[in-house]
Amino acid sequence: GAGVSQSPRYKVTKRGQDVALRCDPISGHVSLYWYRQALGQGPEFLTYFNYEAQQDKSGLPNDRFSAERPEGSISTLTIQRTEQRDSAMYRCASSDLDREHNEQFFGPGTRLTVL
Amino acid sequence: DQQVKQNSPSLSVQEGRISILNCDYTNSMFDYFLWYKKYPAEGPTFLISISSIKDKNEDGRFTVFLNKSAKHLSLHIVPSQPGDSAVYFCAASGPQGGSEKLVFGKGTKLTVNP
Numbered sequence: 263g264a265g266v267s268q269s270p271r272y273k274v275t276k277r278g279q280d281v282a283l284r285c286d287p288i289s290g291h292v293s294l295y296w297y298r299q300a301l302g303q304g305p306e307f308l309t310y311f312n313y314e315a316q317q318d319k320s321g322l323p324n325d326r327f328s329a330e331r332p333e334g335s336i337s338t339l340t341i342q343r344t345e346q347r348d349s350a351m352y353r354c355a356s357s358d359l360d361r362e363h364n365e366q367f368f369g370p371g372t373r374l375t376v377l
Numbered sequence: 378d379q380q381v382k383q384n385s386p387s388l389s390v391q392e393g394r395i396s397i398l399n400c401d402y403t404n405s406m407f408d409y410f411l412w413y414k415k416y417p418a419e420g421p422t423f424l425i426s427i428s429s430i431k432d433k434n435e436d437g438r439f440t441v442f443l444n445k446s447a448k449h450l451s452l453h454i455v456p457s458q459p460g461d462s463a464v465y466f467c468a469a470s471g472p473q474g475g476s477e478k479l480v481f482g483k484g485t486k487l488t489v490n491p
Contacts, residue, residue: 266420293477304381304466304481305421318476353420357477364409364470366479368420 264288266369268354274375275344283339283372287356294337295355295366296329305353305368311337312359344376380404381469383482391490396454398485400467403448408471411479412441412452415464425452429471457489 267286275281287294293312297305307321313334322328326344331337341348351373355366382401390396398412408429413421427434427441427450434441440453454461464486468479 295478302483304483305479307478307480310477318478320476321478364477365411365423365426367423370420
């Protein structure tokens, strides 16, 4: 596709359930990033991958959050045993490896609501 | 602690005038700075960037200025147009060779009045 796509666009779940959020980056982009954005805030870094390798997961809030990118393309962010405080917009971005031009291209996001 | 700060939550200007959006940062290891624009119900869109080796970068109506000693950058939009109305996020990354994550400010909502 032409841009970063994310699915689902909206997810409502009950507290305690597991959710999986998917990101399909721009074709050929090596780097893939996950951010979380609360209302009235900027995106907050969670984790990122170069190819299939997770380079930095320092932003994951706790061990209920995990991410994978097994084939270096599509990525899944999984939240286990969801809690109401996990409700937010989850954004995915991708970029190429040209460090001088580290523009990250964002997808439309997945709005997660935990009841 | 917030490493990237946008202290003005909102800004309103008249069409044709200059819009100046400000951003301050605290981490002296940041070496690359970006501005993103966000319309409602869409993801942030890259607008313009600047490396720490420069103090100015210009792209059409958009110019970003960087003052490293003051740890301050600003985005100038001249002339402002109603279509520029959006939320603008300042972001920073670095040091080069480290994590590629972006650290964002809270955003400034710009309204350009016709």
